[in-house]
Amino acid sequence: MKKLSLSLIAIAALAVGASTAAYADAEATLKDSKCGKCHAADKDKSGPSWKKVAEKYKGKADAEAKLFTHVTTGPKIKVDGEEETHAKIKSTDEKAIKEAIAFILKN
Numbered sequence: 001m002k003k004l005s006l007s008l009i010a011i012a013a014l015a016v017g018a019s020t021a022a023y024a025d026a027e028a029t030l031k032d033s034k035c036g037k038c039h040a041a042d043k044d045k046s047g048p049s050w051k052k053v054a055e056k057y058k059g060k061a062d063a064e065a066k067l068f069t070h071v072t073t074g075p076k077i078k079v080d081g082e083e084e085t086h087a088k089i090k091s092t093d094e095k096a097i098k099e100a101i102a103f104i105l106k107n
Helices: 002-032 050-057 063-073 094-105
Strands: 076-079 082-085
Touching: 002 094, 050 063, 050 094, 063 094
Parallel strands: none
Antiparallel strands: 076 082
């Protein structure tokens, strides 16, 4: 029983460590792409906060796919009443992009 408990603790520690590393990588991807110029975790800038983005997509099955398209295609958006092209995420690594999207959706 004691071995089982220790095994479960070890698995949980590995999962937390992997999660922490993925979040650090996601934050680095967002920083490298200069997403913080227009977005912040919990306050609006010229773009919505990641918290608002997470709320908008909460419970939607296609959230990741829609955000993936949004950050990789540079769609037209409205900023202060003016239309402009949303900057594309700098990474071309699909896994890194999905980690960044997961980070945003967990805010």
